Amino acid sequence: MESSKNVHIDNILKRLEKNNFDAMFLANFNNIRYLTGYLSTSFAFLIIKENPIVYVSAMDMEIASKTSSCQIKKFESFNSLVDDLKEENIKKLAIEEDLTAGIYKKLDDFTLEISDFVNLERMIKSKDEISKMETAVNIAHKSLIELDVRAKQEDSWEEWACSYELGRIMRENGAEIESFDTIFASGADTSLPHSVPSHKVLETPILVDYGCKFEGYCSDTTRTFIYTEKQEEISSIVLEAHDKAINAIKEGVQYSEIDKIARDIITEYGYGDNFIHSTGHNLGLDIHESPNASIRDQNIIEKNMVFTIEPGIYLEGEFGVRIEDMVFVDKKGIVMGDLPVYL
């Protein structure tokens, strides 16, 4: 573990030098976890330089001392952190895209530039990371089958209770937590891509977009339980888009091309305006990582990337269908897990 983490820090140090940065300032919990092993519970700042250092809140000193592979120091104040950096003659700092304006302003004395140096490391997964994601997706899939959604619908369960029971089963099967708030939508609410489970008794169709974390790594899957011929017709279009997009995945192809394949199929059937989001997104420690399989993304697919393919068609006021799987890139795209599309 330790040695592979140092490889990432070494790569970032090389990029910093090549781009004339003196150091990188990180505040994102998962970036710090990825590079040091320490997951903050309050706030933390990692400075990547010759001797990387993590500034840790008093509250976290015990946990950080046990888990961080980098040197740690108790955070006293922003002024003293800034003084430390100045003492080392640091002038130009690389920062993360999600650094908040509050901290950005406190680093006013430095030249700040957003860099994707950590993302470039995180987007290519190690064997260990892929294996954790496989464990997560297998736990999630097994748990959805155990939940038996059609039986729950027959027994008049409410959306929130199904969503919650699925979370319990995933934990019982070894998951840490959901990767994101489960979407357990039914009836017309399935046309809202990010519907929130309510106290409503399950209507039909039923769309479940969910996942769990295993050792920090996320899974993400969607299945739509269909009940009518119209729903079946829409679902078969979504499935065609899903399958053809996945078949087109290979090293060297642009993300936007994958989006185009899925979008073109849905458009041919006349539902282009009803596919109102991107075809997919990378994931790992975070549920949404870059790049995205979107119309504008010019990133190139590389070996050992992991991302979702999740086309959908949303008929406002009627229903929506989405089918989502995680794909791992070897030479071609390989679907992770083996959950049937129709349950």
Place this chain on the structure above:
Amino acid sequence: MESSKNVHIDNILKRLEKNNFDAMFLANFNNIRYLTGYLSTSFAFLIIKENPIVYVSAMDMEIASKTSSCQIKKFESFNSLVDDLKEENIKKLAIEEDLTAGIYKKLDDFTLEISDFVNLERMIKSKDEISKMETAVNIAHKSLIELDVRAKQEDSWEEWACSYELGRIMRENGAEIESFDTIFASGADTSLPHSVPSHKVLETPILVDYGCKFEGYCSDTTRTFIYTEKQEEISSIVLEAHDKAINAIKEGVQYSEIDKIARDIITEYGYGDNFIHSTGHNLGLDIHESPNASIRDQNIIEKNMVFTIEPGIYLEGEFGVRIEDMVFVDKKGIVMGDLPVYL
């Protein structure tokens, strides 16, 4: 509802004018929800100016059109949003402290300044908001009693299962969701203020820091279930700090004074270094809002603020005790809910 929302926007417009801003740019979901009623599921930008407007993702247009009290517009690109602002001759923008560097950089053509204009509105709660928080805290308290932590310990439940069962009971009692990931710590893990529930069978003591949301508004309570004389001794010190801090709360007092009262008591007993966080924090739509009852906070307590008082003593490797209640400020501080300290 509509009219009270416009009052907040009107107040912000006045502050913008007084401070020579042309508009305010907001991206924080709860700020946008507070001011418009619309809660984003993906991303959204609210521009406060004479005619406020919310830029909404395609995916959210349906939900925004049903819930936003401000005009909505489909977000096309950052460039077109920036063009819209320039057309209205907007040059100086107020921004939120948590705006990300990625967006900050995209607004490079404007003069940007962090402002707390929305926080100033949000820190004073309306009757309606206080009533929602009272409902949330009552649901939470009732649910903790129903869970019966001591019985669960006798039956050898695991931490995660207790935490999850508490979540189920809160939902059954009408909560939407937890206000934050429940801390259900036992044994030596109680000395970590932000411990994560594990698959460990409950040890003693047991510390539960938890809350739920009702119509978006958070509750936040901590109880420590003690089992030994030493734990009782530490707990009595924490309780003294808790009670005296609460008794000192009234309009016009500085937050830092409240922190000092709690901290001085714990320090007198020799445990000052073991109280490793602030005494409390405001809350509302977010679990942590400003101000904080911390040593440095010079904000003045005002009527209709709601915040937590949560002193703790953490003995590394042994155990920790924290007692937390929510306090609502009328003239004096009034504890919300009526959960006994010792359960």
